[in-house]
Amino acid sequence: MKQQRKAVALISGGLDSMLAVRVIQEQGIHVEGINFFTGFCVEGHTHAVRKKHKDKQKRNNALWVAEQLGIKLHIVDVVEEYKDILLNPVHGYGKNVNPCLDCKTFMVKKALEWIKEHDYDFIITGEVVGQRPMSQRRETMPIVAKESGSDDLLVRPLSAKQLPETLPEREGWLDREKLYDFSGRTRKPQMALAKQFQFEDYAQPAGGCCMLTDENYAIKLQDMWANRPNRDYELDDIIMLKMGRHFRIAPHLKVIIGREEGENRFMQGYKSLFVSVYPTSHPGALCLVDGEFKSAEELQQVLALVARYSQGKNEPQVSLCVRQKDGSEEEYSIQPMAADAIKKEWLV
Amino acid sequence: MKQENSHQLDARRLLCPLPVIRTQDAIVKLHPGEVLVVTSTDPGAKVDIPIWCRINGHEVQEIREQEHEIIITIRVGDEIN
Numbered sequence: 220m221k222q223q224r225k226a227v228a229l230i231s232g233g234l235d236s237m238l239a240v241r242v243i244q245e246q247g248i249h250v251e252g253i254n255f256f257t258g259f260c261v262e263g264h265t266h267a268v269r270k271k272h273k274d275k276q277k278r279n280n281a282l283w284v285a286e287q288l289g290i291k292l293h294i295v296d297v298v299e300e301y302k303d304i305l306l307n308p309v310h311g312y313g314k315n316v317n318p319c320l321d322c323k324t325f326m327v328k329k330a331l332e333w334i335k336e337h338d339y340d341f342i343i344t345g346e347v348v349g350q351r352p353m354s355q356r357r358e359t360m361p362i363v364a365k366e367s368g369s370d371d372l373l374v375r376p377l378s379a380k381q382l383p384e385t386l387p388e389r390e391g392w393l394d395r396e397k398l399y400d401f402s403g404r405t406r407k408p409q410m411a412l413a414k415q416f417q418f419e420d421y422a423q424p425a426g427g428c429c430m431l432t433d434e435n436y437a438i439k440l441q442d443m444w445a446n447r448p449n450r451d452y453e454l455d456d457i458i459m460l461k462m463g464r465h466f467r468i469a470p471h472l473k474v475i476i477g478r479e480e481g482e483n484r485f486m487q488g489y490k491s492l493f494v495s496v497y498p499t500s501h502p503g504a505l506c507l508v509d510g511e512f513k514s515a516e517e518l519q520q521v522l523a524l525v526a527r528y529s530q531g532k533n534e535p536q537v538s539l540c541v542r543q544k545d546g547s548e549e550e551y552s553i554q555p556m557a558a559d560a561i562k563k564e565w566l567v
Numbered sequence: 568m569k570q571e572n573s574h575q576l577d578a579r580r581l582l583c584p585l586p587v588i589r590t591q592d593a594i595v596k597l598h599p600g601e602v603l604v605v606t607s608t609d610p611g612a613k614v615d616i617p618i619w620c621r622i623n624g625h626e627v628q629e630i631r632e633q634e635h636e637i638i639i640t641i642r643v644g645d646e647i648n
Binding site for chain 2: 254256260265278279280282283285286289290291292293294295296399458485
């Protein structure tokens with residue numbers, strides 16, 4: 220009896236990996252999905268807490284794709300291991316702080332470990348030659364295969380005919396003729412294949428699915444790094460960069476002010492990790508203090524700023540509470556800051 | 568629906584996909600037929616945890632919301648991996 224061959228697919232939640240899986244399933248291969256949580260995934264965090272995104276489905280696209288394909292999905296927490304990839308990328312960063320080539324290599328390497336552990340035969344990805352400027356170029360795609368150690372166990376079904384033959388093709392597990400030769404940035408071949416497979420609903424993330432490719436996020440991350448003794452970070456740090464308005468008052472002092480109810484509620488959970496400031500005389504935003512007040516003037520500035528983002532912004536005085544991490548509280552009263560007194564250079 | 572001998576998972580203040588990852592990690596330590604009750608504050612968990620259960624063969628017995636918490640009761644399926 221012919222042996223049932225098995226592959227694991229890197230599932231991002233986008234269309235390309237969805238198509239790649241279906242192409243391989245059509246050849247009778249058993250496929251399961253793997254998805255890596257780095258902490259920088261776009262979906263989820265902000266969509267879950269912000270009203271602005273209420274029209275967006277609060278769903279994890281990778282899970283949704285797996286269900287459409289009828290495959291299992293293994294979500295792997297790589298937050299700790301990923302720090303070294305982000306902080307020390309061998310191949311450097313893309314336009315923002317995106318270490319795409321190192322990232323892809325890392326994920327394929329992790330998938331290789333997974334197939335060895337689970338006795339699977341090969342790895343598939345939805346990569347397309349020329350699709351992305353850093354990790355999906357004709358010159359860089361072989362680097363991913365080589366440096367991850369996956370070599371000819373890595374199959375890119377959508378661009379296979381543009382690339383050297385892989386082991387599953389040589390062994391006859393896959394028919395190369397039934398794989399594709401997509402290349403370039405056009406999405407037309409993918410759309411046509413999606414239609415052929417009758418995929419009608421799929422995520423089309425603008426600019427990819429990683430916050431590290433987002434310019435505004437990159438600025439906040441670089442500001443954090445520039446104002447700390449070193450670039451180490453924790454998961455809470457990178458999640459907080461997605462929340463609220465960030466004001467850099469001084470190198471040792473940044474404040475994060477919630478933009479709406481959902482964010483304020485979420486940020487409440489961080490009151491034991493940060494000093495917090497919030498109005499008590501009027502409804503208003505919660506402020507988390509990243510750093511410390513080194514002078515009374517800095518405290519006054521932050522109090523006036525937080526008062527500005529309360530419903531008492533036009534009142535002569537607003538009362539506020541400053542809560543320490545240990546729960547001790549102190550009350551203050553202050554005149555809200557005028558709109559034109561908020562320094563532009565504070566806003567990160 | 569409070570079940571006797573159910574296992575509890577506190578996934579509050581975690582956002583997508585961490586409630587799913589924590590659920591996945593908890594279930595791998597359980598046996599078929601056991602019950603896990605997950606408490607989350609992430610609105611996305613209402614969608615994601617049931618999908619994860621469906622694709623992995625576990626049964627969602629109940630989803631209820633209490634204030635800003637989502638409480639999901641899962642019966643572990645026969646195949647755990």
